[in-house]
Amino acid sequence: MSRFRLLTPDAQYPDDALIERRTSGDQVDWDIYRERSPDNIPADVLGACDAMVVWHEMPVNRAVIEKLDRCKVIVRAGVGFDHIDLDAAAEAGIPVCNTPDYGTSEVADHAIALMLTMRRGIGSYHRNLMESPRGGFDHARAPLLGRLRGKTFGVVGLGRIGIAAALRAKAFGMRVLAYDPLVSRGTEIAAGVDRCDRLEDLLAESDVVSLHCPLTDESHQMINAERLAMMQPHALLINTARGAIIDIDALLDALRNGTIAGAGIDVLPTEPPAPEDAIAIAYANGKDPIVGERLFLTPHAAWSSPESVADARRLSVETAMLYLRDGTLRNLVNAPAQNRERSVA
Numbered sequence: 001m002s003r004f005r006l007l008t009p010d011a012q013y014p015d016d017a018l019i020e021r022r023t024s025g026d027q028v029d030w031d032i033y034r035e036r037s038p039d040n041i042p043a044d045v046l047g048a049c050d051a052m053v054v055w056h057e058m059p060v061n062r063a064v065i066e067k068l069d070r071c072k073v074i075v076r077a078g079v080g081f082d083h084i085d086l087d088a089a090a091e092a093g094i095p096v097c098n099t100p101d102y103g104t105s106e107v108a109d110h111a112i113a114l115m116l117t118m119r120r121g122i123g124s125y126h127r128n129l130m131e132s133p134r135g136g137f138d139h140a141r142a143p144l145l146g147r148l149r150g151k152t153f154g155v156v157g158l159g160r161i162g163i164a165a166a167l168r169a170k171a172f173g174m175r176v177l178a179y180d181p182l183v184s185r186g187t188e189i190a191a192g193v194d195r196c197d198r199l200e201d202l203l204a205e206s207d208v209v210s211l212h213c214p215l216t217d218e219s220h221q222m223i224n225a226e227r228l229a230m231m232q233p234h235a236l237l238i239n240t241a242r243g244a245i246i247d248i249d250a251l252l253d254a255l256r257n258g259t260i261a262g263a264g265i266d267v268l269p270t271e272p273p274a275p276e277d278a279i280a281i282a283y284a285n286g287k288d289p290i291v292g293e294r295l296f297l298t299p300h301a302a303w304s305s306p307e308s309v310a311d312a313r314r315l316s317v318e319t320a321m322l323y324l325r326d327g328t329l330r331n332l333v334n335a336p337a338q339n340r341e342r343s344v345a
Helices: 017-023 043-048 086-089 103-119 124-131 162-173 186-193 198-207 248-257 278-284 306-326
Strands: 002-008 028-032 052-056 073-076 150-157 175-179 208-211 236-239 262-265 295-297
Touching: 002 017, 002 043, 002 306, 017 028, 017 208, 017 306, 052 306, 073 306, 086 236, 103 124, 103 162, 103 208, 103 236, 103 262, 103 295, 150 162, 162 186, 162 208, 175 186, 248 262, 248 278, 278 295, 278 306
Parallel strands: 002 028, 002 052, 052 073, 150 175, 150 208, 208 236, 236 262, 262 295
Antiparallel strands: none
16 A cells, blocks of 8 residues: 655644544555744645644745655535645645535524524623623624514525524524525525625625625635625624625625724634734724624634534545545545646655
8 A cells, every 4th residue: 555645734633643544544645834934834734734623823935845746636624625725736736625525603693693583683792791780781783683583694605604594594483585696596495595696686685694605816806895785784794704705894894984883704815914904993992883793703713613624634634645545536626637747755
């Protein structure tokens, strides 16, 4: 049996790849790093790996891919792959795969939790009671409080997570609208939701808008000042997808101006935010009136649970080893050229 070397440049776990080593077996050597910058990964380590299992912390750009002399496959331990240069990998003959079968429940749960935090006043009550257990003991001090039953939940992106979020919203008695020009017609029928052919219609009709689409050229800052203005003044916006789908400065303006009522955000364009970023400033001073009342931020945690982390680790390694040992690809997200020979000896 051939021996392989696998590289994880940006590991998101504290141990010495215990799950990864157990999943890959004894015929695999591992190089584990916890870096954000490709410059911190030695060139000889990049050149020696037969496969990369990557998280979301480090960009896998063309410069990195050009150093992958032996790499047969890149596997994303997660769903989103906008930080990987798919074209460069395809040109190099390297398939890129993701791991879509983990974390679906967690992300959908998190989207609903952000909605409940606002609509049931949980964040506001907590903040008020922290400031004064007596003065804050007042059910009326929750500006976004409201009934969910009978309201409209708009899902942007009707993939696995979008459908899971839609089903949860339906359980609260909400009507669900969905916008996704990439899924085949009839998907909305199977999910039991109503389809919108225009994003603008969904934004105008929804009491809650939840984003579950990938980050692409088309979706980059798709939710901007113009589209925020299409939403209802009492509406909530939730993003557990990718940060750059929203123009964050426009969102903060919309919250402060009353264009929309509230936002629950798990992802940002830059993570963690730079100190000078507007959202970092809003949180850092602790006195911004929208924070904890109309704006709720979590640290790219929607996917996270002990079970989900374990699944991402195991399934991503299984995907890499399946290709290295059997030549079988699953969850391919690019179209690699077939004319480049790569040694696995």
